[in-house]
Amino acid sequence: MNCKLRLFALLFLVCSVVPFHARQSRDSIQLSLVTCAPGNEIYALFGHTAIRYQNFTQGVDLVFNYGMFSFSTPHFVYRFVKGETDYQLGISPYSYFEAEYAMRGSSVWQQTLNLTYDEKVRLLGLLEENYRPENRTYRYNYFYDNCTTRARDQIEKCIRGKVVYSAGSPRKTFRSIVHEFTAGSPWDEMGIDFCLGAEADRPIDNRRQMFAPFYMKAFASSAYILGEDGTQRPLVLREEKIVDVEPETEPPFPLSPMMAASLFLALNVLIGWWQWKRRRIFWGWDILLYLSQGVAGCVVAFLFFVSVHPTVGSNWLLWLFNPLPLLYLPVMVYRDMKRKKDLYHWINAVYLTIFIALFLLLPQKFNLTVLPLALGLLVNAVSHVLVYKNR
Structure with a gap:
């Protein structure tokens, strides 16, 4: 009242x-x-x-x-x-x-x-x-x-x-x-x-x-x-x-986005080397990797196709993050477990190579963390291809 x-x-x-x-x-x-x-x-x-x-x-x-x-x-x-x-x-x-x-x-x-x-x-x-x-x-x-x-x-x-x-x-x-x-x-x-x-x-x-x-x-x-x-x-x-007051400052998060993306790239290099050396695919990493990429892709795709926010409908990042890895993940894991070749990784390696080559030519300024993330995905795809060839 x-x-x-x-x-x-x-x-x-x-x-x-x-x-x-x-x-x-x-x-x-x-x-x-x-x-x-x-x-x-x-x-x-x-x-x-x-x-x-x-x-x-x-x-x-x-x-x-x-x-x-x-x-x-x-x-x-x-x-x-x-x-x-x-x-x-x-x-x-x-x-x-x-x-x-x-x-x-x-x-x-x-x-x-x-x-x-x-x-x-x-x-x-x-x-x-x-x-x-x-x-x-x-x-x-x-x-x-x-x-x-x-x-x-x-x-x-x-x-x-x-x-x-x-x-x-x-x-x-x-x-x-x-x-x-x-x-x-x-x-x-x-x-x-x-x-x-x-x-x-x-x-x-x-x-x-x-x-x-x-x-x-x-x-x-x-x-x-x-x-x-x-x-x-x-x-x-x-x-x-x-x-007139002093601004409140919060302690920065110890890990910057670029550091996290660089660690992601290093981890993919390490796992890729392990897969090539053992001639087998670590399918548990594939689940975590492509599940994360697919979920991020769902968010970007939602903003691109559904959201009415300005500027989000022209996001070229949809090339890198889209729902396709999430949709294909069950087939990918099944073929990994059965030690069967999968054309997805050959196509993905070519696709990611083109994206990285055009990184600076596309009409959008990407956050620099996109580059090590894309390189990490490329390393993973190439490691699959090398394992298939070694077999």
């Missing part, structure tokens, strides 16, 4: 602003773009954006946050992988918002928007409209429709005229920007790289680059408003750091 009363009071404060705006001083309302530093969780690696609303006359200080979601939503993981995750616009007192990010070790920057009084009221009206129960939920799209792009779009809609942004780097891609924020999280970076396809390596314009909170912050700093009457004014009136 107390939660309902607090929510009602919060909504009353928000909704009461527009009807009484005629009685407010022109300096009583302030709206700001808020940018939060990255966190340690994978969904927080890139930072966060929100809009802060302050009404000094009424003593109101709220944050409009387009990044609200719940892990307890039914089938959350499946819907997230498929690209059908729903986010919401939430409202919270600034004191709660500040305490949350201070506690997680994320600093917060505020850019006070240089809006006219009418534009401030219009922006508040847009946020209020977005918060209506029938409007607050939206289909989240990481690159094209997220908490940052939503905040930017509402700011632009309230302005009489248009926002002009400075030129960014024409060589930026979705993947290159992602790598800037995953540099300290190599396992997360590898996982994301395995999901993104060739589309993530195409150059993107300034507007596309604003999917990242800190890129939006940088573009806003140098942007200006071109009014309908031809006048110009900076979009940001002033900028300040409103939460």
